[in-house]
Amino acid sequence: MTATTHTEIYRRLKGELAPVRFPALHLWRARMQVAFKRKLPLFLLFVPPWISGIVFSFVVYSKFTLEQGMGSPIPGMGGGPAGSMAGALAGQLIQVHDQIVIFTYVSRVFALLAIAWFGAGLVCEDQRAGAHLLYFSRPLSRLDYFFGHFLTIASFGAMVTVGPVLLIGLVAVFSSPDYAFLFEKWDVLLGALAYSSLNVFVLSMIALGISSLASRKSYALAGVFAFILGSDSLGAMLAGTQGDRDWSMVGVLMNLRRLADWMMDANQSRFEWNPWYSLAIVLGLAAVGGWLVARRLRRLEVVA
Amino acid sequence: MSDPVISIRGLVKCYRSVRALDGLSLEFPGGPVGLLGPNGAGKTTLIKLLLGLIEPDEGSARILGLDPSSRADALQLRQRVGYMPESDCLLPGMNAVEMVTTLGRITGLTPADAMTRAHESLDYVGLDDQRYRPMSEYSTGMKQRVKLAQAIAHDPPLLLLDEPTNGLDPKGRRHMLDLVHDLGHAQGKHVILCSHQLPDVERTCDHVVVLNRGRVIESGSIAELTRSDEHVVRVRVGGDEAAFERALAAAGMGVTRTGPGAFRIAARLEDADGLFELARASGAWIEGVEDLRSSLEDVFLRLLRESQGATR
Numbered sequence: 119m120t121a122t123t124h125t126e127i128y129r130r131l132k133g134e135l136a137p138v139r140f141p142a143l144h145l146w147r148a149r150m151q152v153a154f155k156r157k158l159p160l161f162l163l164f165v166p167p168w169i170s171g172i173v174f175s176f177v178v179y180s181k182f183t184l185e186q187g188m189g190s191p192i193p194g195m196g197g198g199p200a201g202s203m204a205g206a207l208a209g210q211l212i213q214v215h216d217q218i219v220i221f222t223y224v225s226r227v228f229a230l231l232a233i234a235w236f237g238a239g240l241v242c243e244d245q246r247a248g249a250h251l252l253y254f255s256r257p258l259s260r261l262d263y264f265f266g267h268f269l270t271i272a273s274f275g276a277m278v279t280v281g282p283v284l285l286i287g288l289v290a291v292f293s294s295p296d297y298a299f300l301f302e303k304w305d306v307l308l309g310a311l312a313y314s315s316l317n318v319f320v321l322s323m324i325a326l327g328i329s330s331l332a333s334r335k336s337y338a339l340a341g342v343f344a345f346i347l348g349s350d351s352l353g354a355m356l357a358g359t360q361g362d363r364d365w366s367m368v369g370v371l372m373n374l375r376r377l378a379d380w381m382m383d384a385n386q387s388r389f390e391w392n393p394w395y396s397l398a399i400v401l402g403l404a405a406v407g408g409w410l411v412a413r414r415l416r417r418l419e420v421v422a
Numbered sequence: 423m424s425d426p427v428i429s430i431r432g433l434v435k436c437y438r439s440v441r442a443l444d445g446l447s448l449e450f451p452g453g454p455v456g457l458l459g460p461n462g463a464g465k466t467t468l469i470k471l472l473l474g475l476i477e478p479d480e481g482s483a484r485i486l487g488l489d490p491s492s493r494a495d496a497l498q499l500r501q502r503v504g505y506m507p508e509s510d511c512l513l514p515g516m517n518a519v520e521m522v523t524t525l526g527r528i529t530g531l532t533p534a535d536a537m538t539r540a541h542e543s544l545d546y547v548g549l550d551d552q553r554y555r556p557m558s559e560y561s562t563g564m565k566q567r568v569k570l571a572q573a574i575a576h577d578p579p580l581l582l583l584d585e586p587t588n589g590l591d592p593k594g595r596r597h598m599l600d601l602v603h604d605l606g607h608a609q610g611k612h613v614i615l616c617s618h619q620l621p622d623v624e625r626t627c628d629h630v631v632v633l634n635r636g637r638v639i640e641s642g643s644i645a646e647l648t649r650s651d652e653h654v655v656r657v658r659v660g661g662d663e664a665a666f667e668r669a670l671a672a673a674g675m676g677v678t679r680t681g682p683g684a685f686r687i688a689a690r691l692e693d694a695d696g697l698f699e700l701a702r703a704s705g706a707w708i709e710g711v712e713d714l715r716s717s718l719e720d721v722f723l724r725l726l727r728e729s730q731g732a733t734r
Binding site (some may be wrong): 126127128129130131132133135136137138141144145148151152153155239243244246247248249251252253254255256257258259419420 | 470500512521
């Protein structure tokens with residue numbers, strides 16, 4: 119071949135090909151870069167949860183700093199300043215606990231929006247664009263592909279749930295006297311983080327599963343909302359018509375709310391059913407999502 | 423002939439009742455090889471097997487010394503093979519540089535090498551500033567070039583090119599064939615070119631493997647295959663053409679007049695001296711003699727006819 123310009127010359131690779139470690143991370147990084155190209159969805163989906171997180175953090179901060187010494191004394195500690203301060207602190211810890219629980223309720227919606235938007239198109243758009251033909255002709259296994267996409271979707275979910283929860287928790291720890299929140303309510307912090315992670319995991323698996331069934335992102339997006347919000351509506355309707363709140367167990371978000379109560383030692387939702395049922399239901403849904411993805415990936419790999 | 427790059431023994435692959443590969447045994451020599459066959463011949467199944475994407479029901483294969491049916495070898499193999507798929511493919515939301523870089527990283531290039539190689543490969547295929555545009559805006563020709571660029575980005579010794587000239591205009595097709603020819607001949611790559619465009623294969627490859635119904639029906643160098651078995655020469659003569667024709671018939675040579683002063687004669691090129699003698703004796707003179715070779719298309723169609731006749 120005669121080169122028409124100085125550039126059309128084949129050049130040998132001067133470096134070396136190394137064994138690929140964690141190819142899922144390369145895939146994750148690439149997908150994150152693509153997602154960060156479009157600023158409007160990022161703005162719309164991330165600003166509200168972080169503003170909420172900052173507002174809740176301020177509320178938590180104000181509980182500890184602005185209301186110092188405004189509590190009632192704890193019975194048995196006398197009416198002196200020590201008893202009054204201890205009583206105030208106990209009240210503040212409980213109020214902050216409640217704030218964190220309320221935020222985790224709110225963050226479910228943010229997580230759903232972010233995960234649905236960024237995750238619904240991952241598998242189906244790859245299939246539509248023929249990306250699987252390129253991926254699976256590389257040293258990338260189906261598991262790597264799955265993890266690459268799961269990490270992408272979970273990262274966005276974590277950014278709107280785990281991140282703000284961490285912020286609120288850190289503000290609570292550092293603004294409480296002598297880090298009292300860390301020592302007295304560490305289980306709430308741990309529960310909030312565990313619940314946020316579970317929330318992201320379950321919603322991500324459902325979104326990926328539906329994405330692997332759809333042929334384009336808009337269908338997958340509609341499918342995710344229809345499944346999650348539809349199940350909740352159905353649960354609420356059944357609970358209303360049957361007069362039994364346990365019917366709410368049909369809804370995905372209702373189960374997550376029950377788990378939030380359980381994991382953070384609260385009962386704001388007033389659901390009474392056994393939380394292990396909810397855990398089994400959401401993990402079962404996640405497993406079904408994983409199975410759907412695995413089934414689709416096997417086909418995509420063979421088609422490649 | 424150099425050592426085989428791919429060696430296949432008794433490969434069988436069935437999809438339910440369909441035997442896509444039916445005891446396939448063959449060896450691919452080094453250099454550019456055309457893989458031919460009608461639709462459903464088993465070409466795509468063979469490529470999937472070579473990439474380790476599917477496992478054979480029976481038989482074995484070694485590609486560049488690796489066994490694609492072993493998961494570890496298959497992943498290693500994909501580092502050493504560049505695959506250009508037939509259908510459109512791109513990574514959603516990326517431009518050409520990002521796509522080739524990402525695929526380079528997944529193949530095992532360092533970040534710096536992946537970026538360098540992306541630009542070098544895109545330079546080589548002739549994609550200039552367009553490399554920064556979203557790929558969804560690319561023409562078919564540009565997409566084909568990016569597909570080739572991603573296949574060569576990690577500088578693999580073996581390239582599997584599936585219909586690289588699909589959908590290209592004549593100029594784009596010529597450019598693509600120039601690239602494939604360069605890779606196969608000047609750059610020393612082992613190229614397996616799947617194509618329905620037989621002139622493309624004839625132009626870029628030295629060897630061909632012809633598949634039909636999951637079996638090899640012919641394998642060999644194009645030069646040998648296109649050499650006419652009947653040893654026919656085309657002769658242009660001046661002078662007394664009719665006397666020359668009669669003399670040929672009298673000598674028992676099969677002769678067909680193809681035009682004024684033009685004949686097809688069943689004879690070897692090496693026996694042209696005899697033709698000159700006959701012409702001189704019959705008052706004619708020979709203006710030109712050339713060996714009449716079959717085109718690859720003639721050979722392909724004949725092989726298919728024979729193969730279908732044999733299976734009936």
